[in-house]
Amino acid sequence: MNDMYCDVVIVGCGVAGLYAALWLPSDKRIVMLSKEDLASCDSMLAQGGICVLRDETDYDAYFEDTLRAGHYENRRESVELMIRGSRSVIDHLLALGVRFERNADGSLAYTREGAHSAPRICFHKDITGKEITSTLLARVRERSNVSLMEYTEMTDILVEKGTCRGVAAKTRDGGSLHIHAADTVLATGGIGGLYEHSTNFPLLTGDGCEAARRHGVKLEHMDYVQIHPTCLYSTRPGRSFLISESARGEGAVLLNHRGERFVDELLPRDVVTKAIHQEMEKEGVPFEYLSFAAVPEETILGHFPHIFERCLAEGYDIRKEPAPIVPAQHYFMGGIYVNRDSATTMAHLYAVGETSCNGVHGKNRLASNSLLESLVFAKRAAHKITENQERSDTYESNYNAACC
Ligand SMILES: Cc1cc2nc3c(=O)[nH]c(=O)nc-3n(C[C@H](O)[C@H](O)[C@H](O)COP(=O)(O)OP(=O)(O)OC[C@H]3O[C@@H](n4cnc5c(N)ncnc54)[C@H](O)[C@@H]3O)c2cc1C
Incomplete structure (x- = not known):
């Protein structure tokens, strides 16, 4: 020693x-x-x-x-x-x-x-x-x-x-x-x-x-313990990739599998997380969606380049389609x-x-x-x-x- x-x-x-x-x-x-x-x-x-x-x-x-x-x-x-x-x-x-x-x-x-x-x-x-x-x-x-x-x-x-x-x-x-x-x-x-x-x-x-x-x-x-509402859904093992709340702050919205909004995206994290879990249970699905349709392309590429690249690597071009998301443990x-x-x-x-x-x-x-x-x-x-x-x-x- x-x-x-x-x-x-x-x-x-x-x-x-x-x-x-x-x-x-x-x-x-x-x-x-x-x-x-x-x-x-x-x-x-x-x-x-x-x-x-x-x-x-x-x-x-x-x-x-x-x-x-x-x-x-x-x-x-x-x-x-x-x-x-x-x-x-x-x-x-x-x-x-x-x-x-x-x-x-x-x-x-x-x-x-x-x-x-x-x-x-x-x-x-x-x-x-x-x-x-x-x-x-x-x-x-x-x-x-x-x-x-x-x-x-x-x-x-x-x-x-x-x-x-x-x-x-x-x-x-x-x-x-x-x-x-x-x-x-x-x-x-x-x-x-x-x-x-x-x-x-x-x-x-x-x-x-x-x-x-x-x-x-x-x-x-x-x-x-805080659960973050919007992590990229993936079947790959390892750390969950977070899609920052500022994406919702800049206009991204949550959609269910019928393409409908189900919660005010700018409510506190625990409230949004609960709403996503309830929607997942109601629909019997392992994820919901985050749509960037209302976020201008220059904001996606200029403000969220890391998120854009990571979603693309998982097969989702968020300029054209929503990304699947699921809540995950985030903060203590x-x-x-x-x-x-x-x-x-x-x-x-x-x-x-x-x-x-x-x-x-x-x-x-x-x-x-x-x-x-x-x-x-x-x-x-x-x-x-x-x-x-x-x-x-x-x-x-x-x-x-x-x-x-
Ligand atoms: C994906 C993600 C996005 C986030 N986004 C934001 C954001 O936008 N804004 C915001 O304010 N917060 C955000 N947070 C939270 C924020 O990043 C963290 O709360 C903050 O960085 C914690 O800093 P820290 O120095 O306490 O711990 P860390 O940065 O986690 O550092 C912990 C350190 O402790 C060391 N350590 C642990 N155990 C031991 C040990 N036994 N012996 C020796 N060393 C040890 C580690 O090696 C590491 O160096 C985010 C968190 C995550 C995970």
């Missing part, structure tokens, strides 16, 4: 883990773990986009949309922190090099998704997650204080007298490693790998939650309970991103709120860790000065 020592260990290299690393001071030694390769995280898959508070006039509507989608079970303080933090996060992403779509006059272009009462979503084609994540990764790679360890799987957290002291991990060659750290951040993503049909990477099996549970760290709403609203600074109930243990539950999403997530929530609360975790480590450095140097 080998030992490593650092200031902060971050388990997970999706947007949440990467953004936390970028907000930690450059004199901190940071170790980041990725269970497989760096590209295998859900952050790379996000299609639709990332929400932002466009201006003050949209605050109440954005707040209400988030609460309505979450069945009013959201933690209001967290929603407020996320919305109020959104503009500076988007500005920071732009400064880091993220290319969001712009209008002819240079202003940011906004799209809309289900359950949003207004367009307020920044996007990059239909591969927003890849654009953001690869930019963050490039910036992290420039930091000499951060070590990225691929194919290194956290197997447990290290705990001494109720305090987290780092993580235990298994390396690519099967060796075991103890990474001792002053602070630990769990950013292990969702739980889709536990499901037969999911849009998530199969490697995402809720490892952060399981390690936390094992040591009595508080978890919350472990049964709040519950997770490791954290406070406003992403601190768990165990000292020196933080959780960010999909593995955490800060209550932003309530019982059901509003589309395009998760990238934003991950970033806002990862930044808050980094600030809190920095503040606490600086305080303990000051304490130690005062103590040493007093002793010597």
Whole structure:
């Protein structure tokens, strides 16, 4: 068994883990773990986009949309922190090099998704997650204080007298490693790998939650799981391909096998999912259809090139015919309970991103709120860790000065 020592260990290299690393001071030694390769995280898959508070006039509507989608079970303080933090996060992403779509006059272009009462979503084609994540990764790679360890799987957290002291991990060659750290951040993503049909990477099996549970760290709403209404129906095995909600935001409609609409496509995800399941049961079929007939061809090719190509590869030209769709597991609203600074109930243990539950999403997530929530609360975790480590450095140097 080998030992490593650092200031902060971050388990997970999706947007949440990467953004936390970028907000930690450059004199901190940071170790980041990725269970497989760096590209295998859900952050790379996000299609639709990332929400932002466009201006003050949209605050109440954005707040209400988030609460309505979450069945009013959201933690209001967290929603407020996320919305109020959104503009500076988007500005920071732009400064880091993220290319969001712009209008002819240079202003940011906004799209809309289900359950949003207004367009307020920044996007990059239909591969927003890849654009953001690869930019963050490039910036992290420039930091000499951060070590990225691929194919290194956290197997447990290290705990001494109720305090987290780092993580235990298994390396690519099967060796075991103890990474001792002053602070630990769990950013292990969702739980889709536990499901037969999911849009998530199969490697995402809720490892952060399981390690936390094992040591009595508080978890919350472990049964709040979001099913995405529109995944491409396929008989091939493997990850379900998601057709972003923004397709419906841009005019795509749901049809049954008789070519009839059966639900308002812009209702919250759980409502649309239920309607599709009911229609499938009524018709005795394994899928329904998503028609792009009302979406202009230039929007299909310009805004949804990835979706277009993938449907084509499965044999459906969405410019001419509807694509078969079926709901699949998509997102986990519950997770490791954290406070406003992403601190768990165990000292020196933080959780960010999909593995955490800060209550932003309530019982059901509003589309395009998760990238934003991950970033806002990862930044808050980094600030809190920095503040606490600086305080303990000051304490130690005062103590040493007093002793010597
Ligand atoms: C198809 C799809 C489309 C989406 N579209 C959108 C969208 O348009 N807008 C939006 O806001 N959200 C969207 N989401 C949700 C959003 O992408 C995720 O919620 C978010 O990216 C989660 O980020 P994360 O950093 O928490 O986790 P991930 O990005 O999933 O990263 C998890 C990391 O943890 C690592 N890990 C896990 N277990 C271990 C372990 N035991 N040891 C070491 N490392 C481990 C993984 O290797 C990975 O690096 C979408 C999700 C999917 C699947």
